[in-house]
Amino acid sequence: MSSEPPVFTIGAEGSFPWQVFHERHPELVRRLLDTHPYGPAQRSAVTELLESTLNGVVPPPPEHWADRPLWLDWDRGHFATPWSQAPFLWAESYFYRCLLDAVGYFTTGVDLFGPFKTAELQDPALDNDFAWITETTFDTALTAALYGNKADLGFQLIAGRADTTTHPPLLADDSAHLHRFLLDHAPLRVTFVVDNAGRELLSDLILAGHLLDTGMANEVVLHVKPYPYFTSDATFTDVGDCLRRLRKLPGATGDRLHHAAAEGTLSIRTHPFHAAPLSFADMPADLAAEFATGLTIFKGDLNYRRLVGDRDWDPTASFQDAVAYLPAPIAALRTLKSEVVLGLTPTTFQDLEPNWRTSGHHALIQTANLPTRR
Structure with missing residues (x-):
């Protein structure tokens, strides 16, 4: 297509993508921590991830991720930039991948949902x-x-x-x-x-x-x-x-x-x-x-x-x-x-x-x- 409209981002306060990150994700984190017997390390990692998405920058995939090469390939220049500037779809997907790492899913195999x-x-x-x-x-x-x-x-x-x-x-x-x-x-x-x-x-x-x-x-x-x-x-x-x-x-x-x-x-x-x-x-x-x-x-x-x-x-x-x-x-x-x-x-x-x-x-x-x- 010759001219595509702009992608949705999560930075515009009050917008639907903004609501997902500022309302839906905090509620999801609250329910996960209330439902699972996560230990201090997992709870800290989850809350730090949430805080990062609200006020920080997008962290690059850690070395221990087995799918790190895929995420480096899927990056479009968003790592180490503010979450608020990232496209909504990209940021939402990466949030869930980071959430899996925070709760240790790839070690335990326990579906957090x-x-x-x-x-x-x-x-x-x-x-x-x-x-x-x-x-x-x-x-x-x-x-x-x-x-x-x-x-x-x-x-x-x-x-x-x-x-x-x-x-x-x-x-x-x-x-x-x-x-x-x-x-x-x-x-x-x-x-x-x-x-x-x-x-x-x-x-x-x-x-x-x-x-x-x-x-x-x-x-x-x-x-x-x-x-x-x-x-x-x-x-x-x-x-x-x-x-x-x-x-x-x-x-x-x-x-x-x-x-x-x-x-x-x-x-x-x-x-x-x-x-x-x-x-x-x-x-x-x-x-x-x-x-x-x-x-x-x-x-x-x-x-x-x-x-x-x-x-x-x-x-x-x-x-x-x-x-x-x-x-x-x-x-x-x-x-x-x-x-x-x-x-x-x-x-x-x-x-x-x-x-x-x-x-x-x-x-x-x-x-x-x-x-x-x-």
């Missing part, structure tokens, strides 16, 4: 909330996968518990086009770049199961984070936990997916770049090759930011143009919880509340690189 994820899966309301699973259609499964993104544990730190039952009209709705594409090109390999664990991942798995059961997909690949990330982002462990929980819900979706995994038609993968602080436009060739076959579904707010670039886009800018670098058809399913959005018509958002981009009330389903609508 694990207790929050476990509590969500143990919620007794899950059985009632997923009662519809016995009558799954494409629309119900797609809608559940979309609005499961409301149940983002990081977002809930400052926004309260997400309401996943009432929804205003979609700001963009390519669902019919997506369904038609799947029917016309079945069976396809469908890749999910998943977002959150818990309710959202359960819904993603139900959608994956529906695509396999109906023959729209002959293979489903789930791409997860390589380590705990952004409070509730899904890892290998979370997929296993959700598959086991799904087997206890009504219907046989969980059993069928367990069988699909045994057959190899459902698989789980990761890549270091899934935790990179950069746009997917910068992804390495081996990851791009993963998205070059069939359809790739990018779930959630963070993946949307990485799809189009975490920039101050005009909401009417072309979503298709922004993701034209991708090698094959894609769909984005996302609840808006950050300021980035493209592909809307002016009348879509002219009467919305002032914070419509970040409130978590609005959602969209967008497609790109699909054949022209019939």
